Amino acid sequence: MNAFQVISRLRDKSLSAKQLCEACSRRVRKVSELNAFVTETTESAQDAARLADERLQKGQPLSVLDGIPVAVKDNYSTTGIQTSCGSRMLMGYIPPYNATMVQKLLDQGALLMGKTNLDEFAMGSGSTDSVFGPVRNPWGYKFSKSQTDGKKPNDECDWHVTGGSSGGSAVAVATGSCFAALGSDTGGSARSPAAWCGVVGLKPTYGLLSRHGLIPLVNSLDTPGIITKTTDDAAIMLNVLSGHDIMDSTTVTESHPPVQLPDKCSVKGLCVGIPKEYHAPGLSEDVVRTWQRAADLLADHGAKVIEVSLPHTQYSIVCYQVLGACEVASNMARYDGIEYGLRADVDESTEALYAASRHQGFNDVVRGRILCGNYFLLKKNYEKYFLRAQKVRQLISDDFKSVFRSGVDVLLTPTLQSSAPKYSRFIMEDNRTRSENEDVYTQCVNLAGLPAITVPAGLSDNGMPIGLQLIGKAFSEQQLLSSAKWLEQQIDFPRLNLDCL
Template structure:
């Protein structure tokens, strides 16, 4: 097997035995990037020289017995995590040349663990999108079928992992932006509980919904990444001060005594037949592992899209007000007045989807409409959270599809924002409720495109998600399959 095709835990085993070095692993991944990146287009920034320097330092640490849990492993991150060594563009012209004065907490945690940071990955502008087509610079392709979407907004993060252009990556999930691209690209992706992973240094889209999480080649790698990035951070007022378990410790446990809920609302009209079959086959495998399956109900599911697309744009309208051409970011220098400078800088710096959501959010927060829209959406959000609480009183975790369909052609839905918004209908509710969710591969469509199963659990119960996902992975026979990038 090529070194670039290894999982994190396989690479760690080789490093521990002395069979390879961090420099060799990094060179192999850089060689893979040279080979496939012109077709996949996952990277916005690649720090080749910096990565090799970090790899050399990792080999010295290993020689001196100073190993971190990810020492010498080449990783990449979504381009909305602040870094001092390379630009943080958020996929936008507004921040095209912005270099942050500090590192995000998760970036610091990866560095402390000894990892090698290869670069920053393509994404929808300011994380607003479902296909990464809203990126101002390039659109990543699905490695399983070039010309098809990699998902979004963490499309580059999923595509890079699927194409072996890094061993693992970090993305962010506001309404499914880790789980949906993970499903479309055949990787494992986790959105942790809100507050489990620090958001400090994450450029905000919707602050009450955003959460950072890993995209990996298999479930064990996901657990390894969660061990590193989880934990309390005093810099983040929404960070929860809870002990972090060893997520790898219970992966091998069976599912006897575990009850799995099937939300009836997630298996209805509009679900692709091949997706439905693959997920139901996966559920049968979980039953074989000892789980009991019951039907549960989330009666307010029909309101999730409406609630999300009021709350998220409202928070985005507030968060993105800072990009005014004054303090940092793009500034239109041709303006003759301050108001004109604001207008031109924001009009030229932001793309169409970002401007659309700012307008929706500003309207929802405006005088006379706040109670009718934002306040009402917040009240229904509470009802959605209550639905999950009642469901988890009957089951330990819930299973469903991640996306109603497999991947589709780039450009196919680009002019239909509503169709794109509906592609997230099965993932939005986890963010509204703040619960953990993940996608794990469970099959392929007849066209050879990956299909993922979504697992959701009660707050801070990531362990049971990883355990169930590992059991499915062992039975589904999907892990380890690689796309052929012609």
């Protein structure tokens, strides 16, 4: 079942919040080998479920998400619950407040099942670089015979990666441990794992959702992401979470009507653009076939499918890496071991304390991006790298605006170049190279601040999920989700068999 269906069953009392919470709690324990959760809060979720059932029995007005189990990526601040960002630097940090997105979920009566695993400080494309260890993809995974005895998973079983950095959230939804999860999306970090785990990943327009309490990576690119089983569920979550927040000056002040999806969507008359530059080197035949099949489906049902050009796409990954590293260097400066973060046992000097604390607290990926960012921001390099990248970012944004002004309603692209690779092959490349390969179709959207969604669109030859991405105009979530729901209905993707878990 998805959240949309469960909400109806809770309302007609054929299912209780307690039963739902217990079922998800059992699933959390059963799939613990996948390492999706870093902190489980199932006990407090059961308390919240009891209160939801009491409201239901008393006939009190119910909120949209009353009694619905959810999960939250471990880079969102949560009152009284560790928020680590998957890093030794923040191990043991207990925030005194909830992120706005978390508070909105709790205010709606959602049941928080726990905090999910991620690449350290959300810097990665595989969810393999966490201090808690990698997240494992449930698709094709061979569970050990005893899944609840605390045994460590058999790493000799060559499992598939989940994509990153919101891999834990994607796995939690895919395995039925919750019905929706918060991720974060800086360059594709919600869409990528959603595509590789066979679920829906939505990156809304920049400014539509609050970033208050989302521990920053790249302020100008970070966007709260929504991961669900279906587009209907994504629309429900979006309607709950969107809106101006006085704690975040980047949220838009204008009100936007809630997304309302009809039971049957239509694409008749829709103009769909296919960016020719997205036929990039390294694109697998499986993905090309899935992409072509979706384009043919759209055309056969009355959509106008045309080729378009986004000429500055070839420069986007370099632009993204330069700007990202610069903002990472700035944001990570606060973790000095004195005001924030792990403090090393060094008393030689303040400088030695800083150096030791940051070396011990950050992994090599984070340290590398900090060093790159500081290099780009040197006075002698500032104009050569940072300012030039800002100009290229504007050109990339202008490309999208030009295409949409020409009459295109949505763009249809791959989400990733291939289906999920095996862990042994994935780690053969360094983090930077992996991100260059995996973010090629997703990070442009963040540079332009546009909404995008990935939906499961087929299976590869080895039975792994393939996702396709739809990109829309700014604040066109209604049209974007309607188009995605139509595609979802036409494809009827074979969901992960949860009965075998």
